[in-house]
Amino acid sequence: MARSSSGIVAGLTAVALGAVGFLAYQASASAPERKPAAVGQPGPPAPNRPAPAADPAKPLPVPADSGTGKRVVYSVGLKRVWLVEAAEGSGGANGAPGAEPRTFAVVPSTVHPKPGGYAVTSRSGAVTGSDGVPIEHVVRFTSAEGVVVGFSARVDGSLPAPDAKKKTGGIRMSRADGDAVWAFATISTKVVVVP
Structure with a gap:
């Protein structure tokens, strides 16, 4: 009986792994294609993630499109x-x-x-x-x-x-x-x- 119950467990494990693999394949096949960002170019912002906190040791730079002078x-x-x-x-x-x-x-x-x-x-x-x-x-x-x-x-x-x-x-x-x-x-x- 020990042999038959371990065979059943092994069979169920194989079926479960196969199901997980199939579902993972379906998920990756239906996901939109993501192109990697170009080198040196930031990718799109991650949804629902707050912007990184500013480093107080490095003040935010003056906006580049703000002109010159005082x-x-x-x-x-x-x-x-x-x-x-x-x-x-x-x-x-x-x-x-x-x-x-x-x-x-x-x-x-x-x-x-x-x-x-x-x-x-x-x-x-x-x-x-x-x-x-x-x-x-x-x-x-x-x-x-x-x-x-x-x-x-x-x-x-x-x-x-x-x-x-x-x-x-x-x-x-x-x-x-x-x-x-x-x-x-x-x-x-x-x-x-x-x-």
Whole structure:
């Protein structure tokens, strides 16, 4: 009896392995063809995987399509601002020779400016924002959808997401970053918006 039960187990194992092999073949035959990425070219992003975290030791580079010279660069998609001196890498907004441009994350408004070049048109030390909260160091550079758009910091230092039901133009940042924008972006300073 031992011989017949071990023969049955061996037979069932062989059938199971055959079934697994057949299913694997069917799956590979019905999968879409994937071409390998060219050498030096990144492949398509993996679905449902978060982007790799930025290395804090390596600041994000200034977007290549943001022009030249002294400018504030605002990336709508990256939700980030750069303060770029006229001679990049030779002083930066941090003031140290050879320092990288200062860059920091922001909370976008509900109304976004179109990509392009602008200039700082007005500034206010302290006002009430379009969302009804006290703000400081307001640096305005355009309007969109009938709303004035600019950089600012909430006086209470908080950074909540804006109410999606309201049209607001305040691109919010921390109070320290708001201080830096205020010192850097005087009237007529170039502001470049990139996607």
